[in-house]
Amino acid sequence: MNPSASSPPSDVTATSVFHVRGLTKIYGEGTAEVRALDGVDLDLNAGEFVVLLGPSGSGKTTLLNQLGGLDLPTTGELRYRETDLTHATQDQLTRYRRDSVGFIFQFYNLIPSLTARENVGLITEIARDPMTPEEALAMVGLTARMDHFPAQLSGGEQQRVAIARAIAKRPEVLLCDEPTGALDVRTGIVVLEALERANRQLGTLTVVITHNAVMADMADRVIHFSDGRVHQEHRNATRVPPATLRW
């Protein structure tokens, strides 16, 4: 696809995709109580590339799980467009994940018994308006490896299949939990390029969780998390291409 075909949403003025207020998630009770999220206020907008930074246990992953409809908050408000995710049923959450969310995990989570093409095809079969598996894999540069099983792919290739799987349904939201955590720098950059391209070409709100502060430079907005709260956030004037990143 021609990168210039769709203009990158350089400035984020689009409508809010997620509207989060006073979001709290408490695990356990009494002395064992853990406040994983402690009153998060946040708005995430269409087409944004957001990097969530923070130390281990700061609540990043918990927030991502709430956003992705994998878990329900204890209190607070969480809206996706017009939908109130706080009070959604399991079936509604499944429907939401199926139609609107693409997930990318640190450990790829591919189905080992399906080839790259089939892993993507699994999703395109059930999605409303998907691209073809071939298109999705082309976007991540894996056309040549489409019929390989996960065991026959490198870590970076596996993660790119995971990205293809996530974007094939043209989701509105892409949620990535340490997508380069298990990869070396060179491979990591290839994966980030694929993410960046998806964000730019499809206009998908992309939220990336990472420990890696270097990645902040490629974002529109950087949110620092600590103790279950938004500690600070800033916007980058320009997004740095992933290829120039080093860590």
Add this chain to the structure above:
Amino acid sequence: MLPYLDRKLFRDLRRLAGQAAAVSLVMACGLAMLIMARSLIYSLESTRAEYYQTNHFAEVFDALKRAPNYLIDRIREIPGVAAAQTDLSVPVTLDLPGISEPSSGLVRSLPDFGEPELNRLFLRRGSWLPPGSRGNILVSEAFAKANSLNPGDPLTVLLNGRRQTFRISGIVLSPEYIFESRPGAALPDNRTFGIFWMPYKEVATAWDLYGAFNHLSLTLAPGANERPVIAALDRLLLPYGGLGSFGRKDHPSHIRVSDEIRVLTLLSIGFPTVFLGVAAFMTNAVLSRLLSLQREQIAILKAFGFTNRQIVFHYLKFAFVMVTAGLLAGLIGGIALGHKLVIMYELFFRFPNLHFRLDPVAVAIALTVGLSVITLGVISAVRKAANLPPADAMRPEPPANFRPSFIERLGLKQLLSHSFRIAMRNLERRPMQAVFTVAGLALATALLILPNSFKAGIREILEFQWDVVQRQDINLGLVEPSSARIANELAQLPGVLSMEPARTAAVRIHFQGRSRQIAMRSLLPGGRHSRAVDARGHEISPPDNGVILSAKLAQVLGAKIGDTVIIEALEGRRLVKPFTLVATAEDFTGIAAYMEMHAINRFLGEGDVITGASIGLDMSRRAEFLAALKEIPRVSTVAIKETMRQSFRQTTAASMGLIQTIYLTFAVIVAFGVIYNNARISLAERSRELATLRVIGMTRREVGAVLVIELVILACIAVPIGLLLGTGLTTIVVHSINTETIRLPLVFTTYTYSFAVVTVAIASTLSALFVLRQLNQIDLIAALKAPE
């Protein structure tokens, strides 16, 4: 304090409780069966041995026409004889109030004073016969119970045609009648047949046998050989109408107990083997799963210096906990079932005190077998894990290698959905695991065939015996061979639709050094009642000459059609003649020989006589007929088919039902255990994969399909194999239960097979539902955190 490694063990166990319980349960079924059967064998054998010893059960027996009492001295002189005892044994007819048909029995004599030397009775209730008394009688317990007779009750007996009323002084048991049935009958009918004991003088007087005996029992000196004693005895008693003496192993009551023990022995080996085999497969599956999950833990243990041996032992302990639980449950189950079956045995076998005795050897065997089986299941799984270098094992397992499945390689890929492809490839990647599951499931299916096939076999025996072979309603036996004229008298009785005379004769059939003593029966040319039927169910028309043997008897003798067997009459003029074996007849109980009516009389040289008759009756006039029959004193035995059938239903059928229920329950447990276990393992092994599918938006139903399809594929492979296996197993077992007392026909019905298939289908469905429920509770976040 519990060592930390053991704490890990218990926590692991708790996590796998469901699967560990399934393994233990299947193992418990096998061990329960083993303990039950071995303990019943032990109970029967030891109780019988003690009973025989305490009550001086004889070792050689003979029945004869009549011999003077002084002959006993010459019998005692036979080398090898330790003790000898003579007595009288005579048939009687009874008149029981409340029972329409004539009842019959045997009266045995007791010494007028003092206890008999051999075959002593056991007094259950009441008192012994008062010495020198008259008018008192002892009654066998089986008969007394069936007719609610108590000490002090009157009992009217037709002694040699004379009606006399006796007072029951005691209810007794005899080692000669542990199994009490009408001679030659396969099934007990304690309501209309009993054994009675009276003082010698009273019996002898009534039957005009004073100073004589017609029954003999003796014991052998230590180390004496039975054969020469029997030969000498036969020579000595020949002039007195001796019917041929026989040892304990041919004693009818003894044979029945021995046959039961033989069947139990078979069951104590065959069934537990299959159950324990399944348990071994399951253990292997559970352990392999645990070990692959704990790959990294094993590596860390090794890195910290635990030896391979320690690690293997750690996981063996896990298995030992399952064995111990299985053994305990098996022990409790085995003892409980054993008690139930002992109660059932009391329907057939009359012992003074038959109690369930736990066989300590069986428990030891169960423990050893259980441990070996499970160790076998563990070792291969553990060895693989222990052999892994720690550094390799600590890295997360690389993604498993997959390739397109066999069906796809055939070019049928387009036909398969993603769920189906995942299932197929998964099965192909772990063929051994699939093989084990299929094996377990196939065995479970196989186990479901046997009990129902047994049941169908029993039903077939009944139909065959009572609807094909013996089509009359009533069999009558006469006190002694009588002129055929009595047949006309019988035919005139009210309600008789058809009457066919019958002749039976005690004979010994010899062929090439082997022989059997039986009651040979007559066949009437064109007869509609008793018939001989070949293997295909066609009637064999009785030949003018020659003999028909039951297939089992022919097999025992080693004779084939066309061979010449020697038949020795044991009554009448005791002629010995060769006969051609012209046909073999199919039957399922006892052994039999048939000859044409006139041929049998020609052979015996006694002219045109009969010993009984078969009657086809208008059942609406049954009461009238039986009342009239009571007035014919020469009729000694009456066997009513309906009564036999009913009695069979209450005893044999009930007990077979119990055994069948036990086996079926166990088989169902195994089927559920195997399927549940397999589904749980798949679920646990692939929780991460399945959680991913859920996270990326597949519904529960779609994800469930992946697991269910796999289960269905396995079941579809296993069930046909299981049906074949079950057919084979049943064939082996049924062929093994092939004694001279009873043989089971091999019957496979659609019901038998459908039952197995449906049960496995239900077990699979329930397991699948259970797993689907678990799937709903799967922790999506935890499953995604990091590969296990």
